[in-house]
Amino acid sequence: MSLFDVYPLFDITPVRALDAFVYDENEKKYLDFYGGHAVISIGHSHPEYVENINRQVGMLGFYSNSIKNPLQEKLALKLTQASGCKGYQLFLCNSGAEANENALKLASFHTGKSKVVAFKNGFHGRTSAAVAATDNPKIIAPINAQQEVELFELGDLKGVEETLSKKDVCAVIVEVIQGIGGLDEATSKFYRQLARLAKKYDALLIADEIQCGFGRTGDFFAFQKHGIQPDIISMAKGMGNGFPVGGILIHSDIKASHGLLGTTFGGNHLACAASLAVLQVLRDEAVLKNVTKMSEYFIKKARQIPQIKQIKGRGLMLGLEFDFPIADLRKKLIYQHQVVTGSSKNPNLLRILPPLTIQKHHIDLFFNALEAAL
Numbered sequence: 035m036s037l038f039d040v041y042p043l044f045d046i047t048p049v050r051a052l053d054a055f056v057y058d059e060n061e062k063k064y065l066d067f068y069g070g071h072a073v074i075s076i077g078h079s080h081p082e083y084v085e086n087i088n089r090q091v092g093m094l095g096f097y098s099n100s101i102k103n104p105l106q107e108k109l110a111l112k113l114t115q116a117s118g119c120k121g122y123q124l125f126l127c128n129s130g131a132e133a134n135e136n137a138l139k140l141a142s143f144h145t146g147k148s149k150v151v152a153f154k155n156g157f158h159g160r161t162s163a164a165v166a167a168t169d170n171p172k173i174i175a176p177i178n179a180q181q182e183v184e185l186f187e188l189g190d191l192k193g194v195e196e197t198l199s200k201k202d203v204c205a206v207i208v209e210v211i212q213g214i215g216g217l218d219e220a221t222s223k224f225y226r227q228l229a230r231l232a233k234k235y236d237a238l239l240i241a242d243e244i245q246c247g248f249g250r251t252g253d254f255f256a257f258q259k260h261g262i263q264p265d266i267i268s269m270a271k272g273m274g275n276g277f278p279v280g281g282i283l284i285h286s287d288i289k290a291s292h293g294l295l296g297t298t299f300g301g302n303h304l305a306c307a308a309s310l311a312v313l314q315v316l317r318d319e320a321v322l323k324n325v326t327k328m329s330e331y332f333i334k335k336a337r338q339i340p341q342i343k344q345i346k347g348r349g350l351m352l353g354l355e356f357d358f359p360i361a362d363l364r365k366k367l368i369y370q371h372q373v374v375t376g377s378s379k380n381p382n383l384l385r386i387l388p389p390l391t392i393q394k395h396h397i398d399l400f401f402n403a404l405e406a407a408l
């Protein structure tokens with residue numbers, strides 16, 4: 035049986051990884067400045083992470099959500115402490131798309147409405163409501179196109195208000211920093227006004243923190259810089275450091291009822307063990323402070339390279355914009371210099387999404403490789 039061929043693949047086969055490095059079957063070592071697409075938060079195979087998952091799988095890997103699972107409550111407590119977000123409830127699922135799908139569904143249940151406001155260049159996943167709110171017609175199948183979604187430029191408050199004022203919108207969903215779209219972020223004024231407008235017209239504000247959350251910007255959540263309080267916050271990626279886990283934080287004004295949401299695997303024992311290990315390491319190793327420090331160091335070095343026309347993003351969610359398409363540069367970096375990086379919708383933007391635990395020597399390695407490749 036062949037694999038359903040949907041991914042254009044780099045010709046590399048990683049078999050193990052440690053911290054910021056990935057090793058192929060010939061022990062060739064690659065510097066991971068891509069983090070498997072912003073997933074690796076505490077570094078590959080962190081010993082505490084490995085131990086926590088091993089210990090848990092030896093005890094109880096999975097049982098149903100119809101039975102008590104105190105690990106979920108522990109995760110909710112630790113998430114409150116790590117994020118500082120008080121007055122939220124936690125629902126756990128398995129991926130980013132599922133988190134957004136549940137967030138949108140909940141907004142619709144809560145408000146009794148169905149239209150969604152989203153933003154151009156946004157990405158929210160590939161399930162039905164999430165993909166309909168994603169600005170990429172190529173991945174929206176006819177079955178998804180039935181959703182009512184209006185897309186606006188990030189920053190267009192006038193357009194958003196015109197639509198919201200019709201009072202048929204259940205949710206406004208926004209990536210505070212757009213990932214695949216190319217690392218654009220609006221002003222604090224915009225996000226505050228957006229929150230105000232959502233409230234005014236009885237729509238829920240959903241912050242998609244799947245890529246920019248869990249410490250990637252140096253704040254626990256990217257929206258925290260803007261002083262807003264979203265109604266729902268969706269998370270995944272860095273939350274499990276590679277273990278599939280996602281979730282939504284739901285404001286306490288939104289009431290639960292039995293059967294409203296549900297999942298077989300979401301929040302299982304292993305997923306909780308993975309995410310608890312991530313939170314523990316973020317705290318013990320002061321990882322968020324490291325993100326801020328390493329980001330400053332990275333940006334300082336990037337400014338010394340004349341070919342870089344713009345540096346975008348925050349923390350360790352960064353983009354280097356050139357005045358030429360970066361596809362060949364990215365290939366050179368990976369095949370000739372063993373450095374893995376990311377791309378985006380903007381063909382000139384090289385995306386940098388390393389583990390949040392990187393140190394200066396990793397950044398030095400990256401810039402040596404980049405200069406040689408350029």
Ligand SMILES: Cc1ncc(COP(=O)(O)O)c(C=O)c1O
Nearest residue numbers: 129130131157158159213244245
């Ligand atoms: C901002 C954002 N939202 C949602 C998703 C979807 O997450 P998943 O691929 O886990 O379904 C992604 C994945 O890249 C993302 O970057």
